[in-house]
Structures are given as C-alpha cells and as structure tokens.
Amino acid sequence: MNKKKYTVALAGNPNTGKSTLFNVLTGLRQHTGNWPGKTVIHAEGFFTYKNEEYQIIDLPGTYSLYSNSADEEVARDFIIFGKPDVTLVVLDATALERNLNLALQVLEMTDRVIVCLNLMDEARKKGMIIDTANLSKKLGVPVVPLAARNKEGIEELLETIARMVHGEIKTTPLAVSYSRAIEEKITKLLPLVKEVVGEEYPARWVALRLLDGDTSLLHALQHHRHHFFREGSAHACHCAKSI
Structure with missing residues (x-):
C-alpha cells in the first residue's frame, strides 16, 4: 500500500525569508520550472519527517491574492484549487503590520494554515518582543517563531505540520468583518x-x-x-x- 504524500504550500510577501525556509526544508530535493501556461517560476521540493513524505510548493512571493498579476493568480489558484494539506504563511517578524494583510487573505481561503513568524533573530536585535501565543489565539491558527537561516524553530514547525495533516490541530481562522x-x-x-x-x-x-x-x-x-x-x-x- 502506497503511503500518502502530503502537500504543503508556502506563501508570503517578498523578502520574508520564504525561499530560505524552502531551501532549509528541502535541501537538494527540489526543482524549478514554469507554471503551466505561465511565465511564473514554479519551485517544488520534497522532505521527509517521521517517515512520511511531503511535497512543498513555493508559491510566488506576493503582497496580496487579489489576482492583479500573474504571480498573484498562480498563488491564489494553487491555494484554492490545489487544496494543499497545509498552507504555510511566512511573515517578517520585524514588519508584522505590513505582512499580516496576506495572512488574513489566506485565512479567508483555507483553515489549514500555519503562520511562520520568520526573522525572529532580526526582531530580537531590534528589541522587539512578540507574543506569539496571543497572536495565535487572535488569528485562530498555529504561529511558529522561526529564524530559518539559522534553522531555529524548524523542528517545531515540522511537528506542527505533521500534527495538522493528521487532524490533531483544529483551527478557527479569524474572520475579517467588513463594513x-x-x-x-x-x-x-x-x-x-x-x-x-x-x-x-x-x-x-x-x-x-x-x-x-x-x-x-x-x-x-x-x-x-x-x-x-x-x-x-x-x-x-x-x-x-x-x-
């Protein structure tokens, strides 16, 4: 009997360390090409955790998912139609206010989300203290602090991914209220x-x-x-x- 291979989408603004996290998770087990019918780069990799296989898709870095560009359409369509088992949203811990906009958009699209609070080492250097537990409570999904380039928080992230794909984590994503x-x-x-x-x-x-x-x-x-x-x-x- 073939083992199930889980799919993980990796979303985030440009310059949040998203590609660094992708490289840390996949190592040399990755390849790139173009999305079908698009000039947008398609990056795909694989990793194993606790004897289970994961495919990770590095979505184009975008500031929104409003389909104002080919990059945004690709990222939006994969989350909606690709139905990944988990979507990781990578945020820059030093610029949360700007980065949270994308996270909130993803939360409207799927409830299988883990927020990766990256560049925590830079945040500490700036004297910033982030209450990740409270942020997780407000967003209604797990928030994992990371410094991907130092491999800080990677084990916790992998464990959180595994627990989510096995249904051990129940989320209640924040619903944005409009006018x-x-x-x-x-x-x-x-x-x-x-x-x-x-x-x-x-x-x-x-x-x-x-x-x-x-x-x-x-x-x-x-x-x-x-x-x-x-x-x-x-x-x-x-x-x-x-x-």
Whole structure:
C-alpha cells in the first residue's frame, strides 16, 4: 500500500525569508520550472519527517491574492484549487503590520494554515518582543517563531505540520468583518454562491471576490469545474454586479 504524500504550500510577501525556509526544508530535493501556461517560476521540493513524505510548493512571493498579476493568480489558484494539506504563511517578524494583510487573505481561503513568524533573530536585535501565543489565539491558527537561516524553530514547525495533516490541530481562522454595506451584500450573495460551488470552495471568499469584480476568478472556477458550472457562475457574477 502506497503511503500518502502530503502537500504543503508556502506563501508570503517578498523578502520574508520564504525561499530560505524552502531551501532549509528541502535541501537538494527540489526543482524549478514554469507554471503551466505561465511565465511564473514554479519551485517544488520534497522532505521527509517521521517517515512520511511531503511535497512543498513555493508559491510566488506576493503582497496580496487579489489576482492583479500573474504571480498573484498562480498563488491564489494553487491555494484554492490545489487544496494543499497545509498552507504555510511566512511573515517578517520585524514588519508584522505590513505582512499580516496576506495572512488574513489566506485565512479567508483555507483553515489549514500555519503562520511562520520568520526573522525572529532580526526582531530580537531590534528589541522587539512578540507574543506569539496571543497572536495565535487572535488569528485562530498555529504561529511558529522561526529564524530559518539559522534553522531555529524548524523542528517545531515540522511537528506542527505533521500534527495538522493528521487532524490533531483544529483551527478557527479569524474572520475579517467588513463594513455593514459589504456584509449585507455578502449575505445576499452567499446563498447563490453556495448553490453553485457547494462545499468545494470557501463560499464567503468567492462572494467577496465576485463583489470585487474579480473576473479572473470566474474564469478559473469555470476551468476547474464541469461545463454546467458556467451558467451558474455567470449568473452569480451578474447578481454580484447588481447588488
């Protein structure tokens, strides 16, 4: 009987040490190419922990997942359609306010998230103290402090990944509350979105993207679903514009 190979996505802003973490986890067991139909680099690697195999996909470094660029579309689509067993969101501990924006977007897309608080060595040099336990409580997902280039925190991260893929960690991701007007529109659109996407995709997040006029998501949804989905998704998009 073949062992299950778990898939891990690695997301984060540029310059957070994401590639360093990828290299530390995979060593020489990695290769690069292009994403299908894109000029965006695809980096993929493998690692073993407690006799179990993991495939890790290093997503393009982005500041958001709003599909404003090919990099953002690739990262968004892999999290939504690739359905990784775990998504690691790498944050720069010295610039949390800027980095948390991406983390919150990922939390709207999946509940299988571990926040990697990297560059903790730099934060300490600057006299910064971060209450990781409280941050974890507020975000509703594990937060692991790291200094990837020194391999600090790697063992804790690997153990946290293993526990999450085996269902030993239950998360309650922070749900961002928007203005009253936006929340009312989401409420109106949600039933139709759920009718179209069912439980396969995060309905609230899809509704938000449709309200924002994200046509690239509509095309991606149509591509990943059967032809009958086209009519329903187009109707949902039309309703979003009219709300």
